[in-house]
Amino acid sequence: MKNILVLFAIILSSFTATAQSDAKAKALLDEVYNKVKGYDNIFIEFKYALDNSAENIHQETKGDVTIQGDKYVFNYLGATKIFDGSKTYTVIPENEEVVIESNEDNAEEGTITPSKMLTFYKKGYNYKWDVLQNVKGRNIQYVELTPIDSNSEIKQILLGIDAQTKHIYNLIEVGANGTKTTITVNSFKTNEPISKSLFTFNKAKYEDLGYYIIKN
Structure with a gap:
């Protein structure tokens, strides 16, 4: 889950220049940030692929995430993770359980969640301008x-940015x-009509379904 959420951390991140960072790359990343931060909400469908040739591993799956401010609903591998701005609710139908965490700051160290988007690149990375590729008629920088x-x-x-729309293409x-x-x-x-209850966890619903409610 951490690798998936890195993408959404990057999409809305702000960036701080360092002496070793490329000013041209920073300018593009800032442009992406300034455009995306103006949206009321964002809905992203994505494909996730993991490859390790040495271990002969190739895995592919799909998922989606809806983001509004700090709040989000994240669907991946059959589970749903909801953050309502205060608590995180992870609904796992396979196990018929819901795990409730009171503070995202208690998450595993190094885990990047959508709630940390605006601070992800404040420290920890250097960045530089890389190649421009034509991908199905789109210029990806x-x-x-x-x-x-x-x-x-x-x-x-490597973060691929559509040169025309200034949206993230891939990571x-x-x-x-x-x-x-x-x-x-x-x-x-962007700016899709969404339900006011989208980021609200309905505890009674899952209790009626017989789910175990686990509070950490």
Whole structure:
């Protein structure tokens, strides 16, 4: 789940320049941020692919996320994660359980959630201008991000930005262990009509279904 949420952290992140960072890359990232922060809400459908040739692993799946301010609803691998601005509710139908966490700050260290979007790039990464590629008629400009921490589990992140729309096209993360994670945005919608109750957890509904309610 952490790798998936990295994408959405990047989409709405603000960026702080360092002496080692590329000013041209920063300007593009700031342009993406300034455009996206003006939306009332965002809905993203994505494809997630994980590859490790040494281990002969290839996995693909799809998911979606709706984001409004700090709040979000995230659907992935059959589970739903809801953050209402105060608590996180993870609904797992396979186990017939709901896990409630009172504070996202208690999440696993290094986990990047949509609620941390505006601070994700305040520290920890250098970035530079990378290649421009034509992908199905779209000009995708890549920015390379490398962790400042030499012991990071992440070796490199390539962020692909549509040069015309200034929206994120994809994210390629290469791990120190050689695993490559690719997240591609299939659909990016903004300012959609959404229910006022979308980010509200209905406890009675799941109690009636016989779900276990677990509070951490």
